Amino acid sequence: MYTFGFEKLEVWIKSRFLTKKIYVITRDFPETEKFGIIPQLRRTMISVCSNIAEGASRFSKKDQKHFYNMAFSSLMETLNQLILSNDLEYISNDDLALIRKDIHVISLMLNNLSKSTD
Numbered sequence: 001m002y003t004f005g006f007e008k009l010e011v012w013i014k015s016r017f018l019t020k021k022i023y024v025i026t027r028d029f030p031e032t033e034k035f036g037i038i039p040q041l042r043r044t045m046i047s048v049c050s051n052i053a054e055g056a057s058r059f060s061k062k063d064q065k066h067f068y069n070m071a072f073s074s075l076m077e078t079l080n081q082l083i084l085s086n087d088l089e090y091i092s093n094d095d096l097a098l099i100r101k102d103i104h105v106i107s108l109m110l111n112n113l114s115k116s117t118d
Helices: 010-026 039-056 062-087 094-115
Strands: none
Touching: 010 039, 010 062, 010 094, 039 062, 039 094, 062 094
16 A cells, blocks of 8 residues: 555654544543533644645645644644643643643654755
C-alpha cells in the first residue's frame, strides 16, 4: 500500500496518537459536556492532524507554512481547552501534565516544520 508524505512525518504521527488520547480521556467527561467541550476538544485536535496533512500536500512553501501555522494554533486551542477541563475537574493534574508534554513536543516539531518552509 502506498504511503503518502504526511504519513511519514513524525509530527503527524505524534498528533495522531495525541488525538486518540483526547478521545479516550473525553469518554470520562460528564454527559452534560456531550455538546460542549467534548466535541470542541476533539475537533481542535483533529484539526492539528488535518492541517499537518494538508500542509504537507501543498506545493508552495507559503501554503505549507500557512497550514503548519494553523496546526500550531489548533494545538494551542487544544491546550486551552484541556486547561479549562482541568479547572472544571474533568481531567486530573497528572493527566494534564502528561498531555502538556506531548503538546510541547508537537509544538516544537511544528515550529521546526514551519521554519523549514522559509
